[in-house]
Amino acid sequence: KSCYRCPLSKSRTNVVFGEGNPRAKLMFVGEGPGFNEDRMGRPFVGRAGQLLDRMIEAIDLKRGEVYITNIVKCRPPNNRNPLESESDICIEFLRWQVKIIDPTIIVCLGAVAARNIIDENFKITKERGIWINRGKYHIIATYHPAALLRDESKKKEAWEDFKKIREKYNEV
Numbered sequence: 602k603s604c605y606r607c608p609l610s611k612s613r614t615n616v617v618f619g620e621g622n623p624r625a626k627l628m629f630v631g632e633g634p635g636f637n638e639d640r641m642g643r644p645f646v647g648r649a650g651q652l653l654d655r656m657i658e659a660i661d662l663k664r665g666e667v668y669i670t671n672i673v674k675c676r677p678p679n680n681r682n683p684l685e686s687e688s689d690i691c692i693e694f695l696r697w698q699v700k701i702i703d704p705t706i707i708v709c710l711g712a713v714a715a716r717n718i719i720d721e722n723f724k725i726t727k728e729r730g731i732w733i734n735r736g737k738y739h740i741i742a743t744y745h746p747a748a749l750l751r752d753e754s755k756k757k758e759a760w761e762d763f764k765k766i767r768e769k770y771n772e773v
């Protein structure tokens with residue numbers, strides 16, 4: 602809350618740090634807060650968040666069982682993608698969140714998260730739904746729920762990804 606390391610701090614209403622189970626086995630990482638998240642100081646509380654909640658429940662988990670956060674903790678103006686200069690600074694907080702919460706599974710929601718966490722050239726349409734092992738972490742990317750709201754035809758693939766996430770959750 603006292604971070605002024607990047608210009609997003611000037612336009613934010615609230616820092617959206619993340620929330621959920623501090624011992625979660627599964628962590629979801631989105632892109633950055635939107636309008637509602639900035640107002641509430643909580644991640645994924647708008648329309649995309651409601652869809653994420655339904656998807657979490659569809660695999661028999663509860664929102665409070667997992668941990669939900671974003672690549673950048675302050676809202677980019679007009680919901681633009683975070684700049685590299687912003688995400689490069691802010692990702693230090695995500696590194697600490699991962700160290701402290703120590704999830705086994707990390708789910709990147711959308712290309713921005715996947716490019717920051719998995720590979721800078723990540724192609725979400727081609728590479729989603731594929732497990733990547735990095736040390737003790739099992740990492741996968743799927744479509745951002747906002748993309749599913751824009752294009753319903755992606756929901757089938759997203760559901761396949763969520764079933765894989767549930768299978769892994771049972772295994773680890």
Ligand code: URA
Pocket residue numbers: 631632633634635638643644645646647649650671747
């Ligand atoms: N979109 C995101 O990427 N993160 C949020 O917290 C809300 C919407």
